[in-house]
Amino acid sequence: MDDRKVYVIPCSGIGKATASVGREATYRVVEDERPGCADTICLGLLTLGDEEAEAKLQEADVITIDGCAKDCARKNVEASGKPPTISHRVHDYLKEHRDLKPETVLDIGEGGRKLADVIAADIAEEIDELRNECGDPCAGEDE
Numbered sequence: 001m002d003d004r005k006v007y008v009i010p011c012s013g014i015g016k017a018t019a020s021v022g023r024e025a026t027y028r029v030v031e032d033e034r035p036g037c038a039d040t041i042c043l044g045l046l047t048l049g050d051e052e053a054e055a056k057l058q059e060a061d062v063i064t065i066d067g068c069a070k071d072c073a074r075k076n077v078e079a080s081g082k083p084p085t086i087s088h089r090v091h092d093y094l095k096e097h098r099d100l101k102p103e104t105v106l107d108i109g110e111g112g113r114k115l116a117d118v119i120a121a122d123i124a125e126e127i128d129e130l131r132n133e134c135g136d137p138c139a140g141e142d143e
């Protein structure tokens with residue numbers, strides 16, 4: 001059920017390797033880490049004011065991941081009328097894991113993939129906490 005999901009929304013940057021890391025982390029969360037209770041929505045739909053996409057977010061928690069300090073994901077989610085519950089920047093993780101520098105936009109490399117794993121694990125924990133808060137924990141259950 002959509003209203004039980006936590007939405008993880010990365011920025012859509014196509015020119016920064018850190019944005020690619022954010023998208024990779026999102027896929028890890030929604031496909032591998034918490035497939036039963038996490039999902040994502042195309043940021044472009046929110047930017048265009050898509051009513052169906054906006055409605056999905058209204059009853060859900062939203063976690064954004066941005067590739068740089070311009071915070072496009074956070075700002076566009078806010079503009080849709082639903083402030084994110086939690087906002088992340090890939091750069092903040094990179095500061096703590098300087099050895100995991102992503103390589104390029106198209107191939108984030110081994111370091112970038114490990115950085116995406118770190119972010120995904122963090123977000124999976126946040127999802128568990130959010131779900132516990134509302135009395136409905138989800139630890140990787142299938143839909």
Ligand code: SF4
Binds near residue numbers: 011069070072073
């Ligand atoms: S947050 Fe930065 S990397 Fe992401 S879309 Fe915006 S400008 Fe591009």
